[in-house]
Amino acid sequence: MDTSYKIDDFTQSQSHGLFWDNEIREKVFEIPSCKNDTKKYDIDSKDNKFDPIENISIKTSCNNNIDCGDIIRFFNEDFQNKYTIILIRYNQLTQDTKKIKEIIELEYNLELNNYLFGTIDLETLSKYVQIIKSIPHGIVSNEIKNNYKNVKKQMQKNYNMNINISPKVDSKSQRRVQCSIPKIDNILELFPNNILSRTKNAFIREVEISSEIKSKARKRSKKSIL
Numbered sequence: 001m002d003t004s005y006k007i008d009d010f011t012q013s014q015s016h017g018l019f020w021d022n023e024i025r026e027k028v029f030e031i032p033s034c035k036n037d038t039k040k041y042d043i044d045s046k047d048n049k050f051d052p053i054e055n056i057s058i059k060t061s062c063n064n065n066i067d068c069g070d071i072i073r074f075f076n077e078d079f080q081n082k083y084t085i086i087l088i089r090y091n092q093l094t095q096d097t098k099k100i101k102e103i104i105e106l107e108y109n110l111e112l113n114n115y116l117f118g119t120i121d122l123e124t125l126s127k128y129v130q131i132i133k134s135i136p137h138g139i140v141s142n143e144i145k146n147n148y149k150n151v152k153k154q155m156q157k158n159y160n161m162n163i164n165i166s167p168k169v170d171s172k173s174q175r176r177v178q179c180s181i182p183k184i185d186n187i188l189e190l191f192p193n194n195i196l197s198r199t200k201n202a203f204i205r206e207v208e209i210s211s212e213i214k215s216k217a218r219k220r221s222k223k224s225i226l
Contacts, residue, residue, distance in 0.1 A: 017058075017059075017060040018035065019210075019213055019215070020058065020060060020088055020209065020210070020213075021042055021058045022034065022035075023209050023210060024042075024043075024058055024086065024204060024209060025042070025043065027207050027208075027209060028204050028205055028207045028209070029043055029047065029048065029049055029050075030049060031043070031047045040055075040073060041055040041056060041057055042056055042057050042058040043055065043056035043057075043058070045081050045082075050205060051082065053081045053082055054081060054082040054083075054084055055081050055082065055083050055084070056083075056084045056085075056086060057083075057084075057085050057086070057108075058085075058086045058088070059085055059086070059087045059088070060087075060088045060089075060090060061087060061088070061089050061090075061184070062089070062090055062091065062092060062098075064182070064183055064184050064185055065164070065180045065181060065182050065183075065184065066085070066087060066180060066181040066184055067178065067180045068163075068178070068179050068180055068181060069178055069179070070176070070177070070178060070179075071125065071129065071165060071166075071177045071178055071179040072122075072125060072126065072129060072177075074179055075113075075117055075122065075125055075179075076122070077108070077113060079109065079110050079113075082107070083107070083108045083109070084105055084106065084107060084108065084196065085104075085105070085106045085108050086103070086104075086105055086106075086204065087103070087104040087105075087106060087184070088100055088103055089101045089102050089103070089104070092217050093212070095216060095217060096214055096215065096216045097212060097213070097214060097215070098212065098213050098215045099211060099212045100202050100211045100212070101200070102198065102199065102200045103197075103198070103199055103200075103201075103202070103203070103204060104188070104195065104197070104198045105195070105196040105197040105198075105204075106188075106194055106195060106196065107193075107194040107195075107196055108194075109194065111191070112187075112191055112194060115162055115190070115191075116161070116162050116163040116181060117159075117161055117163055118159040118160035118161040118162065119159045119160060120155065120159035120161060124155070124159070128148075128151060128152070128155060128165070128177065129176075129177045131148055131151065132148060132167050132168075132169060132175050132176065132177050133175045133176070134175075135148070135169060135175055137172065137173045137175075138171065138172070139171045140169055140171070145169075148167055148169070149167075152165045152167065162182070163179050163180070163181060163182070164179060164180045164181075164182050165177065165179060166178040166179055166180055
């Protein structure tokens with residue numbers, strides 16, 4: 001099997017994630033690829049040939065964090081179905097090559113959700129999102145920046161939150177709030193029973209995927225996010 005692929009079909013900044021996402025969709029779950037990455041789950045339970053009551057998100061990370069997208073959507077997981085995070089951890093071998101370091105399947109359940117979000121409620125979280133969305137477009141003053149950053153710190157402290165609140169505010173019109181799971185190695189130690197599988201091999205549910213892909217290191221603009 002050829003384990004080195006180009007990903008020219010994908011133009012978004014996280015093209016490597018989209019490549020592995022779609023390869024898993026096609027090879028492992030035998031469903032069509034999808035370039036639209038705005039849906040809640042990468043593999044909806046109705047498309048899951050292994051388990052019809054399991055929703056799946058596919059995440060990629062080259063560090064010790066997992067980006068989890070919109071904070072309200074992630075907070076609002078209802079847990080009526082199982083929810084699994086397939087995490088692909090990779091190394092940037094060269095300037096234009098990424099290689100899988102390990103693949104983890106993690107059960108995201110109510111216990112883990114409560115650990116990450118602490119005692120915060122939807123109303124409080126939504127009010128913070130509204131603060132961010134109400135910031136006028138354009139360059140943001142230091143006073144406004146310091147205010148929403150201080151509010152974030154106080155929320156995380158007061159509600160015993162272990163998830164990162166990540167407001168995305170640039171000098172144009174971007175105004176949204178995302179979240180990320182920090183220190184994933186610590187999470188794995190604290191919740192060993194949530195680890196459904198863990199392997200250094202490029203296999204998911206006994207199906208081989210590309211262990212190495214052609215993809216340059218992501219460049220983030222330090223000036224765009226305030």
